[in-house]
Amino acid sequence: MQIQGTILLVEDDDLLSRAYRDGLEKAGYSVMTATDGAEAEKILQEVKPDLIVLDLVMPVKNGFDVLEDMQKRNAEYRSVPVVVLSVLAERSDVERARSLGAVDYLIKSQFSMEEVISRISYHLRTTREEK
Amino acid sequence: MVSRKKHMTLGPDDLNAVFSSMAEGLLVVDASRNIAALNQVGGILLRVAPVQAVGAPIADIFKLYRIEQNKRTPWPLDNLIKLDFTRVHIWDHVYCENKVGKLFPLTLMATPLLKAGSMNGAVILFRDATDEARVDLAKSDFVAVASHQLQTPLTAMKLFAEMLDQDTGDLTAQQRKEYQQLLRSSVERMIKLVNEMLNVSRLEAGALRIQPQTTDPVAFLRQIIKELEPIAKEHACALAFVEPPKPLRPIPIDANLLSQVLFNLVENAMRYSTGRACRVAVSCENKPADRTYVFRVADNGIGIANADKKRIFSKFFRADNARKLQSNGSGLGLYVVKMIVEAWGGQIWFTSREGAGSAFSVSIPSRGMKARKGTKQLSK
Numbered sequence: 001m002q003i004q005g006t007i008l009l010v011e012d013d014d015l016l017s018r019a020y021r022d023g024l025e026k027a028g029y030s031v032m033t034a035t036d037g038a039e040a041e042k043i044l045q046e047v048k049p050d051l052i053v054l055d056l057v058m059p060v061k062n063g064f065d066v067l068e069d070m071q072k073r074n075a076e077y078r079s080v081p082v083v084v085l086s087v088l089a090e091r092s093d094v095e096r097a098r099s100l101g102a103v104d105y106l107i108k109s110q111f112s113m114e115e116v117i118s119r120i121s122y123h124l125r126t127t128r129e130e131k
Numbered sequence: 132m133v134s135r136k137k138h139m140t141l142g143p144d145d146l147n148a149v150f151s152s153m154a155e156g157l158l159v160v161d162a163s164r165n166i167a168a169l170n171q172v173g174g175i176l177l178r179v180a181p182v183q184a185v186g187a188p189i190a191d192i193f194k195l196y197r198i199e200q201n202k203r204t205p206w207p208l209d210n211l212i213k214l215d216f217t218r219v220h221i222w223d224h225v226y227c228e229n230k231v232g233k234l235f236p237l238t239l240m241a242t243p244l245l246k247a248g249s250m251n252g253a254v255i256l257f258r259d260a261t262d263e264a265r266v267d268l269a270k271s272d273f274v275a276v277a278s279h280q281l282q283t284p285l286t287a288m289k290l291f292a293e294m295l296d297q298d299t300g301d302l303t304a305q306q307r308k309e310y311q312q313l314l315r316s317s318v319e320r321m322i323k324l325v326n327e328m329l330n331v332s333r334l335e336a337g338a339l340r341i342q343p344q345t346t347d348p349v350a351f352l353r354q355i356i357k358e359l360e361p362i363a364k365e366h367a368c369a370l371a372f373v374e375p376p377k378p379l380r381p382i383p384i385d386a387n388l389l390s391q392v393l394f395n396l397v398e399n400a401m402r403y404s405t406g407r408a409c410r411v412a413v414s415c416e417n418k419p420a421d422r423t424y425v426f427r428v429a430d431n432g433i434g435i436a437n438a439d440k441k442r443i444f445s446k447f448f449r450a451d452n453a454r455k456l457q458s459n460g461s462g463l464g465l466y467v468v469k470m471i472v473e474a475w476g477g478q479i480w481f482t483s484r485e486g487a488g489s490a491f492s493v494s495i496p497s498r499g500m501k502a503r504k505g506t507k508q509l510s511k
Contacts, residue, residue: 012454013283015317019290026301036455057279059454087282092200108286113293 004028005050005124010040010066011085012058016108020053020085023113024120037061041069049080051124054102056086056093067100081123085116154258159244160189161252164212176259178230193255194228195237211241211253223260236264276447277328280461284324287317320459326510327463331446333507334470340505341475343383348415348424349374355390356413359397366401368409375416379424383499388471389426391509395468396428396491402457403489404432422497423477429490435483443481444469452485468493471509475500 007029011017014035021031032049034040038061040052056063063084070077081103086093094105103123106116141149150157156173160166166189169181177184177192184192195206206225222239229235238260244252291314295307302310333339356372363370393413400411411430418425435443439450447462454460472479472493477500483489 013287014459015287015313015320016283016290018313019287019294023290023294059449059451087279087286109282109289113290114297 003030004121006030006032006047007120008032008034008040008043008047008049008052010034010037010052010058010063011055012036013055016055019113020116023117024053027117027121029120037063037066040066044070044077048077051120051127052080052082053120054082054084056084056088056097064096064100067097067102071101079127081127083120083123085111156257158189158193158255158257159252160212160255161244162250164189164208166192167252173257176229176235176257177227178233192230195239196226196228196234197224198226211239211255224264227257236260238263273446280324280447281321284317284321288314288321291317324461324463327461327467330467330509331463331470333509334467334474336507338505338507339471339474339503340508341385341388341500341503343385343500343502345381345499346384346386347381348379348384348426351384351386351389352393352413352415352426355393358390359394362398363401363411366404366409368401368404368411370397370401371410371412373412373414375414377417379415379417380497382424382495382497383502384495385475385500388475388500388509389495391511392468392471392493393426393428395464396493399464400428400430400432400489400491402460403453404430417497418494419497421494423494424497425492425494427490427492429488431488434485434487434489435481436485440483444479467509474503 004027007024009017009020009024009031011020011033012035017033017035021033024031032043032047034043036058040054041061054063054066063086067082070080070082078101082101083104083106084097084102085106085108086097087108089107089110097105104119106119111119139145150168150170153170153172156176157168157170158166158173159168166184166187169177169179169184169192171181174181174184179192189208189211193208195208196203197206198204203226210220210222220239220241223236225237225239226234227237236259237257240256241253243250244254291310294302295310295314298307352372356370359370397411397413401409404411409430409432411428414427414429416425416427417423433452433456435450436452439448442448443450444465445462446466448466449460449462469479476496477494479491479493481489481491
């Protein structure tokens with residue numbers, strides 16, 4: 001199968017990370033994983049993925065901090081779309097993530113694997129078309 | 132003839148004494164929205180001398196608000212003035228800003244002031260509800276964190292079930308088996324979490340049953356170590372029991388509770404030692420000077436950072452290094468352990484150095500645990 005794009009999946013829970021990774025790989029994406037924000041940033045220094053799937057509640061460095069740091073980076077990194085995938089369902093969390101540049105905010109329990117993948121592929125397509 | 136005991140009759144001065152002695156704030160407002168009376172407690176809460184308040188518009192003294200999502204909006208005083216005289220009106224979650232600018236929650240009760248059959252204002256009773264608000268907040272925080280904690284295993288269950296369900300033959304037999312196992316792990320995690328939450332609520336209700344029986348602590352520990360050995364093997368951990376130099380006198384112990392505490396501490400010691408040559412030592416000794424028996428679980432694991440030490444027994448707290456090593460965990464284990472130990476009249480403490488290991492100690496009074504006829508037993 002042709003690789004549809006490279007995704008950095010930042011998720012601290014081992015079971016969820018495994019599920020999303022397998023789902024995305026099955027859909028044709030190449031997936032790199034990080035278990036917290038600091039690890040994600042280390043990967044980002046080396047590689048530029050096509051899209052980042054970002055959890056918010058994580059040890060060491062949380063997802064909001066990652067978003068904030070990405071805003072401070074150069075335009076090349078700011079152009080990587082970030083889809084937040086979190087259990088946090090408060091409107092204030094959604095607004096905060098959006099204001100920090102997240103292109104989408106998916107609440108884990110409300111989205112099936114199929115829906116998550118379809119949203120990710122939509123954002124990848126839109127980003128490519130904009131370029 | 133029926134003899135009647137002398138009883139106190141109240142004159143106008145006595146009524147003032149009653150108002151002054153009330154535990155609640157009392158405020159009377161007339162039909163023109165001016166304050167007709169304010170008792171001492173009311174004056175203290177509103178930080179205004181009652182004599183100065185009388186005659187002032189209620190809006191100047193009684194500034195009430197609703198607070199929603201950190202936004203403050205004025206609470207209409209009309210609620211207090213335009214009353215339906217057929218019932219008592221009670222409000223919670225109303226905030227008051229007193230004369231020195233302090234904002235605090237109030238519980239309010241108002242009834243119409245009826246004179247000669249018509250409404251002439253209102254009688255308002257109020258009290259500081261800071262403590263109730265704190266309890267409410269703790270409860271809603273618990274619900275918020277608990278639902279967050281539950282959603283992770285629930286989502287994992289949903290995803291693995293979906294992957295199995297929607298398989299159109301792409302998955303190999305091994306992958307199917309693996310997903311079934313991951314689904315089962317998610318269910319087990321969920322069960323553990325729900326049991327821990329139930330234990331928290333049972334312990335917080337203060338109704339834990341303690342049924343001590345005379346027990347030889349050394350024999351008991353030998354048994355516990357035996358039961359823990361398979362888990363130690365799973366974690367590739369060397370588990371040792373350091374026997375006390377002298378035999379210990381048997382004392383009343385609730386074996387279920389002590390084993391629950393020790394299981395939790397030993398499992399923690401093993402979980403947070405992963406990736407190292409894990410060594411866990413369990414010991415027990417008599418401390419005659421403190422009149423206690425002390426059980427100790429020491430490990431050479433990841434330890435606790437100084438910044439996290441104060442919060443290690445807090446509900447739902449998980450240290451960063453622990454979360455990094457084991458994403459699965461509720462942050463309830465040590466909180467529950469501490470509550471159990473304190474319920475049997477003991478204490479819990481620890482020494483730890485990040486990167487070097489931790490040693491948790493729990494004590495039991497050397498006279499033994501005291502029986503308690505509680506209604507609740509804990510789930511394992």
